[in-house]
Amino acid sequence: MKVGVRALMRGRGFRRLLLSRVPAQWGDGFFQAALGGAVLFNPERQADPLAVAAGLAVMLLPYSFIGPFAGALLDRWDRRRVLLLANLLRGVLIAIVAVAVGTGVAGAPLYLGALAVVGVSRFVGAGLSAALPHVVEPRNLVEANVVASTAGAASAALGGAMAIGVRELVGAGDAGSGVTTAFAIVGSLLAALAAAGFARGVLGPDGTEARSRIAAVARGWLDGARAVVRVPTASAAFCAVGAHRLAFGMSTLLSLLLFRYAFHDAGVWRAGLAGVGQVVMAAGAGVGVAALLTPWLTHRLGRATTIRTGLVVAALAQVGVAAVTTIPTVLAAAFVLSTAGQVVKLCADAAIQQETADEARGRVFALYDALFNTCYVVAVAAAALLAPPDGNFPWLLGSAAVVYLLGLAGHEAQLRRRT
Secondary structure, X not given: OOOOHHHHHOOHHHHHXXXXXXXXXXXXXXXXXXXXXXXXXXXXXOXXXXXXXXXXXXXXXXXXXXXXXXXXXXXXXXXHHHHHHHHHHHHHHHHHHHHHHHOOOXXXXXXXXXXXXXXXXXXXXXXXXXXXHHOOOHHHHHHHHHHHHHHHHHHHHHHHHHHHHHHHHHOOOHHHHHHHHHOOHHHHHHHHHHHOOOOOOOOXXXXXXXXXXXXXXXXXXXXXXXXXHOOHHHHHHHHHHHHHHHHHHHHHHHHHHHHHHHOOOEOOEOOHHHHHHHHHHHXXXXXXXXXXXXXXXHHHHOHHHHHHHHHHHHHHHHHHHHXXXXXXXXXXHHHHHHHHHHXXXXXXXXXXXXXXXXXXXXXXXXXXXXXXXXXXXXXXXXXXXXXOOOOOOHHHHHHHHHHHHHHHHHHHHHHHHHO
């Protein structure tokens, strides 16, 4: 028996967890857009493709390697306390980065500060995902995941768009960028306030094994990987999501360069950071459409076929934007890729939440998050090495379609292990 959104929202635990997720991801989107504007679209700074790729690598890769170890802690520590303290810590770190941006700090110190913020954000995200099965019935997990993931992704898109708007008001230089970045603190504080409303132990974990925490953390990578390999549907989901993140990373860097250096204003179509804002809104609309499509598709096609459909549609979108690369086609591709990618992710999230044991779920989601970040950074780095300075490289955009098809092949290979 399935329930609707209204019935889910009547559940106090689910509602409160959503109230923690939404501001947390709003703050993530706001912070990332503010920092991206400060680095790439700041007239007081200059950034080439390799500098952008290096910044992303510094911010995302370190947590990608330690994430599964942190996931082991999520399977041992009270997740309510983790969400509360991690959100408060993130607020402090955002304040430090805002001061650094405002005073003109650049290079490694700025990237390391951003790394700390992003690392804590990923830890919070893994904790929210691991806690979800504790506030809804197992039979309603798919619907709950659609609502939670979609609300979070839409909030992140809204946060990014709002950051662009605030930056237009306070200025695009270092001082204005610092003020804009500081606004992201609000999301962390609201998320911490919502998490504080849970009773201790309500969000899990259900139990812990009587063994050394240090030893358990040291086995975080291995434990997470073993838990995934044991479940073919989970490993198939990893293949699909990994392919999406690789292709999405390539397209993201090229799009940023196109709007920064190649495109020009044309009527309602905007270049520069305003154009990036239009892309963010198009992608946000795609997330909303995915929320409506995913339950309908999974009910009629099943989860595996829905993932296949998402990957094929995304591949076709990449071919289309490679053939005709203009502001309107990039916006259309952003909408389609966001829709298809979110459909794939929602199905993958449900597979992992439903088919991995609670005592390993934190490590699996931390490994899942590591896959997200690693694939994204590898793709951005490859695109930075291959792309011209203005990002106008249709063949590279088209090659992302091949990545989606390879992900489809990996997905099918893993599913065949069930037979």
